[in-house]
Amino acid sequence: MKTHTCIPPHELAHALNTCSCQLIDVREPVEHAESHVIDAKLMPLGQIEARYGELDKSKPVVVMCQAGKRGAAAAEKLHALGFSDVRNLEGGILAWKAAGLPCSGDKRGGIPLMRQVQITIGVCVLVGSLLAVYVDPCWVYLPMFFGAGLIFAGVTGFCGLALILAKMPWNRVEGENCSKTSCGA
Secondary structure, eight states, X not given: OOOOEEEOHXXXXXXXXXSOOEEEEOSOHHHHHHOBOTTOEEOOGGGHHHHGGGSOXXXXXXXXXXXXXHHHHHHHXXXXXXXXXXXXXTTHHHHHHHTTOOOBOOOOOSOOHHHHHHHHHHHHHHHXXXXXXXXXXXXXXXXXXXXXXXXXXXXXXXXXHHHHHHTSGGGOOTTTTOOTTXXXX
């Protein structure tokens, strides 16, 4: 059951200038570091239940992610935790950028997380297929596993491989392991 509404990017930009809504970015730290809406507070989806006390229940909350699915999940969680005015940025940061609205980020120069996921899956499918052809047909299960993972990620919006890659040393960002009180945008 949907208990939140979506807010289009231009409407959110206007709201950020005129009212005191709380903008929460529920992506992983590496994604937030790549590009984020200025003044968005980083609170990854997996930390919502532990950190919701940092938010003011009397003020509107707008959640955002990359494309909208994690934002919708975060909005549902916040609503279940007693927040009455929760909205999800329609289309996420991708729609925000497409609307030509300003973003900030450290431009670290690394490969974006989703491209890392694509590269990893592509390598594993290729290697598994080659091993199945030239070594043992049982290796066909490796590309099948990654194919099933892609289907699951597409249907649910949850990508376990992205979460694993986000924890890799080359994707660490300053402040990722910070305390509840010092985390921010």
